[in-house]
Amino acid sequence: MRISYNWLKDYIDLDYGTEELKRILTFSGxxxxxxEELPALPDSVVSAYVVSAQKIEGxxxxxxxxxxxxxxxxxxxxxxxxxxxxxxxxxxxxxxKLGDLTIKEAKLRGVLSSGMLCSERELGISxxxxxxxxxxxxxxxxxxxxxxxxxxxxIFELEITPNRSDLLGYLGIAKDLSASTNKPVKIxxxxxxxxxxxxxxxxxxxxxxxxxxxxxxxxxFQDVKxxxxxxxxxxxxxxxxxxxxNNAVDITNFVMLEAGHPLHAFDxxxxxxxxxxxxxxxxxxxxxxxxxxxxALDERDLVIADSKHPIAIAGVIGGTNxxxxxxxxxxxxxxxxxxxxxxxxxxxxxxxxxxSAYRFERHLCPEAVVYASNRAAELFxxxxxxxxxxxxxxxxxxxxxxxxxGIRPSRFTKLIGYRLSDEKIQQYLSSLGLRFIQYGTWIxxxxxxxxxxxxxxTEQMKQGVTEFDEDVNCIHSQYYEIPPNRVDLEREIDLxxxxxxxxxxxxxxxxLSPQIIMDRHxxxxxxxxxxxxxxxxxxxxxxxxxxDPDDAQLLGFQNGFKLINPQSSQLSAMRxxxxxxxxxxxxxxxxxxxxxxxxxxxxxxxISKNADSYLEPYEFICYYLQLR
Amino acid sequence: xxxxxxxxIKAARAEIxxxxxxxxxxxxxxxxxxxxxxLNSLYSELRSLNPEDRPAFGQKLNDARIQIEGFLFEQEKxxxxxxxxxxxxxxxxxxxxxxxxxxxxxxxxxxxxxxxIEDTFMAMGFEIAEGFDIEDEFHNFxxxxxxxxxxxxxxxxxxxxxxxxxxxxxxxxVQVRVMESYKPPIRIISPGRCYRNxxxxxxxxxxxxxxxxxxxxxxxxxxxxxxxLQHFASIMFGGKVRSRIRPHFFPFTEPSAEMDISCVNCGGxxxxxxxxxxxxxxxxxxxVDPNVFQILGIDAEKYSGFAFGLGIERIAMLKYHIPDxxxxxxxxxxxxxQFS
Numbered sequence: 027m028r029i030s031y032n033w034l035k036d037y038i039d040l041d042y043g044t045e046e047l048k049r050i051l052t053f054s055g056x057x058x059x060x061x062e063e064l065p066a067l068p069d070s071v072v073s074a075y076v077v078s079a080q081k082i083e084g085x086x087x088x089x090x091x092x093x094x095x096x097x098x099x100x101x102x103x104x105x106x107x108x109x110x111x112x113x114x115x116x117x118x119x120x121x122x123k124l125g126d127l128t129i130k131e132a133k134l135r136g137v138l139s140s141g142m143l144c145s146e147r148e149l150g151i152s153x154x155x156x157x158x159x160x161x162x163x164x165x166x167x168x169x170x171x172x173x174x175x176x177x178x179x180x181i182f183e184l185e186i187t188p189n190r191s192d193l194l195g196y197l198g199i200a201k202d203l204s205a206s207t208n209k210p211v212k213i214x215x216x217x218x219x220x221x222x223x224x225x226x227x228x229x230x231x232x233x234x235x236x237x238x239x240x241x242x243x244x245x246x247f248q249d250v251k252x253x254x255x256x257x258x259x260x261x262x263x264x265x266x267x268x269x270x271x272n273n274a275v276d277i278t279n280f281v282m283l284e285a286g287h288p289l290h291a292f293d294x295x296x297x298x299x300x301x302x303x304x305x306x307x308x309x310x311x312x313x314x315x316x317x318x319x320x321x322a323l324d325e326r327d328l329v330i331a332d333s334k335h336p337i338a339i340a341g342v343i344g345g346t347n348x349x350x351x352x353x354x355x356x357x358x359x360x361x362x363x364x365x366x367x368x369x370x371x372x373x374x375x376x377x378x379x380x381x382s383a384y385r386f387e388r389h390l391c392p393e394a395v396v397y398a399s400n401r402a403a404e405l406f407x408x409x410x411x412x413x414x415x416x417x418x419x420x421x422x423x424x425x426x427x428x429x430x431x432g433i434r435p436s437r438f439t440k441l442i443g444y445r446l447s448d449e450k451i452q453q454y455l456s457s458l459g460l461r462f463i464q465y466g467t468w469i470x471x472x473x474x475x476x477x478x479x480x481x482x483x484t485e486q487m488k489q490g491v492t493e494f495d496e497d498v499n500c501i502h503s504q505y506y507e508i509p510p511n512r513v514d515l516e517r518e519i520d521l522x523x524x525x526x527x528x529x530x531x532x533x534x535x536x537x538l539s540p541q542i543i544m545d546r547h548x549x550x551x552x553x554x555x556x557x558x559x560x561x562x563x564x565x566x567x568x569x570x571x572x573x574d575p576d577d578a579q580l581l582g583f584q585n586g587f588k589l590i591n592p593q594s595s596q597l598s599a600m601r602x603x604x605x606x607x608x609x610x611x612x613x614x615x616x617x618x619x620x621x622x623x624x625x626x627x628x629x630x631x632x633i634s635k636n637a638d639s640y641l642e643p644y645e646f647i648c649y650y651l652q653l654r
Numbered sequence: 655x656x657x658x659x660x661x662x663i664k665a666a667r668a669e670i671x672x673x674x675x676x677x678x679x680x681x682x683x684x685x686x687x688x689x690x691x692x693l694n695s696l697y698s699e700l701r702s703l704n705p706e707d708r709p710a711f712g713q714k715l716n717d718a719r720i721q722i723e724g725f726l727f728e729q730e731k732x733x734x735x736x737x738x739x740x741x742x743x744x745x746x747x748x749x750x751x752x753x754x755x756x757x758x759x760x761x762x763x764x765x766x767x768x769x770x771i772e773d774t775f776m777a778m779g780f781e782i783a784e785g786f787d788i789e790d791e792f793h794n795f796x797x798x799x800x801x802x803x804x805x806x807x808x809x810x811x812x813x814x815x816x817x818x819x820x821x822x823x824x825x826x827x828v829q830v831r832v833m834e835s836y837k838p839p840i841r842i843i844s845p846g847r848c849y850r851n852x853x854x855x856x857x858x859x860x861x862x863x864x865x866x867x868x869x870x871x872x873x874x875x876x877x878x879x880x881x882x883l884q885h886f887a888s889i890m891f892g893g894k895v896r897s898r899i900r901p902h903f904f905p906f907t908e909p910s911a912e913m914d915i916s917c918v919n920c921g922g923x924x925x926x927x928x929x930x931x932x933x934x935x936x937x938x939x940x941x942v943d944p945n946v947f948q949i950l951g952i953d954a955e956k957y958s959g960f961a962f963g964l965g966i967e968r969i970a971m972l973k974y975h976i977p978d979x980x981x982x983x984x985x986x987x988x989x990x991x992q993f994s
Binding site: 538539540541542543544545549553556559560561562563564565566567568569570571572587588589590591592593597600611614615618620623624625630632634637638640642 | 756757758759760761762764765769779780781782783784786787788809810813814815816817818819821832836837839840841842847849851853860861869871982983984985986987988990991994
């Protein structure tokens with residue numbers, strides 16, 4: 027998901043640098059896959075007015091334009107098909123650097139061109155290079171393009187884990203950042219003006235099976251003026267990777283990006299018999315969709331249909347038979363939730379990947395449709411001058427009871443490794459939109475009936491915390507109501523994860539494992555050496571650590587350690603070399619009629635350095651005798 | 655019947671001579687000697703004969719069997735030889751050239767056991783710490799909470815050196831050395847030699863080896879010791895071996911214990927090896943005495959630990975059925991070759 031930093035700032039005051047915000051996102055569990063910087067444009071890129079545009083003789087597409095850019099005039103040769111006199115454009119004056127491109131004065135077909143009229147791609151805003159940018163007619167000439175396009179900006183490419191359907195829009199991201207940074211979040215509150223005309227006179231909605239479509243709402247707009255969206259809206263869509271189409275479609279896309287809940291707009295005139303029916307498709311039922319393809323559906327696909335034909339594949343894509351055109355006057359706005367598995371299957375079977383399916387297949391909650399619908403309604407009335415009919419058609423069979431879960435602070439400590447105070451836990455969970463209900467003793471699982479909880483007051487709790495911690499059946503707990511959009515919070519452990527994530531994995535204390543003491547290299551070397559000898563036919567021997575001092579003397583060793591109480595004079599000195607014993611062992615085996623003697627010993631010897639210091643190095647001696 | 659048998663042998667000889675692959679040999683083997691073979695059916699006819707005729711005919715059947723087996727063996731051998739000759743002709747390598755015989759040597763049984771013990775404990779996350787054989791009285795006795803007048807300090811028990819040092823009487827000295835240099839958590843074993851003034855006999859040696867284990871951390875209890883001991887016994891002697899601890903006394907552990915494992919020879923029913931007790935003594939163990947912690951400046955309220963020592967010679971003798979400890983130090987190649 028592409029997130030524009032500037033747009034995100036509409037909902038939460040963030041003053042972090044790119045790297046810092048990236049770190050914060052990453053450590054709150056939202057992976058940043060890529061960061062794209064959109065740099066500010068140079069001052070030599072300005073809004074301008076095309077005074078005249080004339081074809082150059084001998085060229086099929088080049089035009090010579092006289093351009094007014096406030097501080098002066100210039101002549102520019104432009105090859106774009108949509109270039110015409112009277113339009114407002116983005117002009118880059120000579121000397122401007124745009125990425126790798128430097129604008130220079132040049133002659134094209136003998137005509138002097140001092141500047142360039144820019145496309146979106148040349149400004150780095152999108153990949154669009156079909157034509158030059160046409161700014162709204164009321165744009166003042168000679169003004170900075172940066173403010174029009176909210177530049178500079180940073181685009182964060184986010185990877186949303188499949189469990190977090192609440193993060194599929196700017197508001198969700200802002201709320202989560204608010205919880206981890208403790209900054210307030212600003213949620214736009216839609217303000218609606220409904221006309222007197224009631225919707226039910228014009229439209230009906232029917233859901234055939236609420237398992238497939240838990241909730242379906244529709245609003246009706248009349249006197250809609252379809253046209254281009256204002257620049258601010260287009261810019262927001264462009265930066266998020268969507269193409270502006272017309273104001274009605276752009277509004278539904280905008281709300282999808284903002285609130286995370288996809289919407290769909292139908293042309294009311296195309297809804298046959300003024301009925302909307304949400305039903306499984308009939309076998310081999312066909313629909314042509316906005317991606318220019320035609321699909322043959324079956325009973326496993328859910329469709330939005332009028333009295334006769336499907337007009338959209340539910341949650342996936344709209345049909346061409348009902349889409350918004352320039353001629354559209356009345357619009358039906360759909361805000362609904364569909365079965366996630368069903369949407370996933372349809373999207374997979376027919377290989378249709380849309381932003382809408384991406385969101386619906388991650389379990390959106392029925393409660394969220396109202397906000398999305400209202401927010402879009404507000405924009406329809408203001409941007410399309412639409413008149414909003416009174417009322418919402420709302421098919422919602424089974425409003426679900428809110429989930430209530432308990433969490434034991436002691437359990438958090440046990441699992442995560444540090445304590446969080448009761449207050450801190452409340453602060454974090456409340457910032458995620460969970461509603462604190464009360465303290466109480468522990469009951470596992472979802473709480474069906476609040477009266478089951480043995481509750482007590484804060485003061486009582488403070489005095490008795492340890493007492494509560496001791497008794498298994500009487501563990502101090504907090505109880506919360508889970509907001510409906512957090513479908514992923516189902517168990518105590520899910521709450522513990524949220525707390526650990528928000529407080530920061532970097533705060534987890536390291537539990538020390540035993541110290542590293544061993545000299546692994548020496549250990550390995552000794553083993554390898556012994557193995558090498560064995561492979562080559564040598565047998566390892568072991569001898570006592572003390573020996574006959576006379577033998578050592580014969581080999582020139584002096585000053586060894588002597589035992590005060592030896593068992594015999596032959597065992598009265600700590601050995602300084604293994605040689606005498608290895609030789610004695612060889613002799614012993616020779617006397618036992620061995621003819622091929624290959625021996626080695628690897629053991630400590632004892633070297634005295636001075637009166638009170640000594641060394642105990644390992645010595646390694648091999649012996650090889652072969653008699654014929 | 656006799657005629658039938660002769661015919662059978664004749665047919666077998668002819669057909670086996672025709673075999674030209676190892677597969678043919680296997681098939682013929684099944685055909686003439688297998689369950690459904692004629693020969694086998696003749697065996698069941700034995701019952702219908704007069705009791706006095708049975709031994710003679712039985713003998714004939716066996717002879718026939720041996721004869722057919724011989725045909726099969728000879729044919730197989732000649733086939734193999736042929737294949738080999740063919741191969742050496744094709745490759746141009748003289749396959750009959752004798753190779754160089756490389757005789758493997760062997761590690762000493764004590765080393766083999768020590769390595770097994772080291773590997774077992776390393777897999778449990780233990781580090782190996784090195785100690786000194788020559789020690790002072792502080793590390794061998796004082797720091798281990800041994801009273802001044804304790805009998806083990808006698809010349810009759812401990813070897814002393816002319817410069818005032820002594821030869822350590824147990825590997826517990828490493829406990830002290832490690833706790834002097836490292837802060838908990840600690841998890842070590844230390845294999846090494848110990849010395850006691852015992853005359854060599856079947857179960858004593860003035861030089862012997864021990865493995866010391868020491869674990870110090872927060873929350874270590876006797877139950878960790880019991881678990882480690884059982885884990886070790888299972889890996890060393892097999893999964894069926896049981897272990898137990900029983901009360902004992904050592905100056906440097908409190909509570910102290912002796913560790914036993916169920917007899918690896920009789921499985922616990924009682925035999926000569928375990929002196930009919932069903933149990934074998936493995937060594938001493940216990941929780942590190944708070945006094946030892948105090949001497950070494952470790953907070954005995956915060957940390958606890960266990961330690962134990964195992965005799966390597968004893969384990970080697972049990973595993974390899976070595977009756978006399980002195981054999982281990984003789985280094986007789988006739989003994990060592992058995993561990994090649």
